[in-house]
Amino acid sequence: MADTSNPYGGTNIDPLPATATIFTVTNGKKSINYSKNDLLKIKSSIITIFEPFVEKKQSFTVIPLDYFLGKSAISSSVTIDTIALNDYIFSEKSGNFSKAKAYIAIARFGKDIPYNQGGPLRLVFTGSSTWSKNLSAWNWSLRSIKVHKTA
């Protein structure tokens, strides 16, 4: 397994209960909240990809973003904001995320992704994705997804 430590600190975070909301998807007035427990119950797969920020191959446990878009009935024509814990926002049409086969990573090498390595949730793309080199789209420490505007 590749070295995954971060030499710049930021390792200690006061824990949250597994039932606390860590991810929210909002479409209009309707929001769906997901806790860590909720996410673990969703069908996931493991992909090994090249992580472009630390330039290493890493294995992530992922759920397709399409799953969440479908649950919240977000159509492909609307623009969505992917919002990080530090309020960084990457916006694109929902359909373009689907075309780029976006995944939400919930674990790395079978363990929680630390906050100082872009966790606990982050957007990832495989090497064959059209956005594999679009680094703006690889939103770290994802907090929520929200419909930005309708078509």
Added chain:
Amino acid sequence: MGTLIALAVYSQDISRGASKDVTLFSSAELTSTALIVVQRESLAYTTRFSQWLGGDIERREVQIARALLAQRLNVITSSKLTVGNQLSQRYFENLALSDELLADSEPGFLTTKQSKALKAQSKKFIDAMLLETRILVAAYQDALHIVLDESAADRHYKADRLIFVLYLFFALSLMLFGSFIYTLGRQFRRNSTANSHQLALIGEAIDQLAESRKTVNQLELLDERKNTFISTVNHELRTPLTSIVGYIDILKGKIEGADDQELSKIVHILERNSDNLLNLVEDILSLTNLESTSTGLLKTDVNLKEITENAILSLAPLSEAAHVSIELSTQEGIETEILANRNQFTEVLTNLIGNAIKFSKPGGAVHILIEEAVPVKSSKMLRISISDQGVGIPADEIDDVFSSFFRASNVRDSEIIGTGLGLAIVSRIIEEHHGSITVESTLNVGTKFIVEVPIFDREIDDFIQERKSGVLNRAIVALETCTLSELENITHEMRGVLGFYDLDEEGAAIAEFESWLKSSGSTQDSEILIRKNNLLSVLRENLTELHNLKEK
């Protein structure tokens, strides 16, 4: 043919130059963008840290900001080094300092005491990080300028050489390419101006942030120092003064009976001035204490009639010496219990009755009446009025009677001693008791002070006290769990409930948030969340205070 070859060579060279410019600019952008992003994350972390110190957010949120900064520092740039590798040792020393402070603290919100203790230690880190972020902005500017300058110099050199060659071949080509250079130059200048403008804006924002934080810190420090200074000086003055007053008393006893009028006069002046000085010190101390402990006073049911009688008794020597009679009457069949801090309210009465005696003419009378007043906002009120037949206050000075160090012009040079602080203290205390004080006066006829304070209603008080914590807790949970779209309705509902239970400060905080929510029309989740968290901090802090009071 030669012209065509020259044209081809020149055009290729210019094109290569322009393309190199773009490459150089992009590489500068990549390095400097990494710097500016680290600057942003550093600033975000420092801001979070300050909010935590202020008790606005939990430690967890600061830790997350710190972790995201670490993630940013660990990104590998085009130079194959991490961003962190390009930062100074000093930057990491400051980060390590903040890590220690975080690690040594407790999870959750800081208490006021912990916050106070940590603030001093953290000042070095916050100032240093603000400086570092400014250095990063400067580095960003330098990186851009160096690359752009190099690129411009290089291009000018090549252009000069080729223009010389082209002069030899064909003047028309020169004009054509001159026009091309002009267009490129204009574009280049436009880009450069736009970048400089943006950098200037970023620089200004950073400067303003650092300045305002510095000003706030300085003001807080000055206020704290002012109170400590006044308190210390007063304590230092009071000790020798008490001793001086004691010795003057002894001296007075010793010369009693002696037939030395001049000595008696001197001792009398000494006694009057030292008493005056001691009163001034006591009054300043009271005012300073009121300023530093303005909230959280323990109020209980106090019988206004009883403490008025006690105040009259304690002032009996003064009234006897001044030959002034005091008459207290109470409206029949009324409850005279008020919700007050016994010591402070006794001070109010002693001040007001003492003044009435001091400013009465010998043989005059002071009338005190306790009666029911008109209810204020459904709160039953009790009124106590203290009237004298003294010198009165000039009409044009009435508005200033509650200002610190005010003394009416008609008594300023008289024998009547005073510091001019008594009524300022009285007014401050009554304000703390949610009451009011007014004054009516006619020069040389007399003065009447009217104080109104809420009646203590045991039944209502028990009912309110019992439910206060529950209601506040319910408001906190409702605000925490509601969605953004429900926020306006929830705040409206909770404001009403809190108001009913006399949770004024909390109600005001919610009202302010609700009003901002309505007027701003903000759709930025982040801004709403920050403001909501600030509001929740106020409510949580007040809930803790409520519990502490209950335990007391």
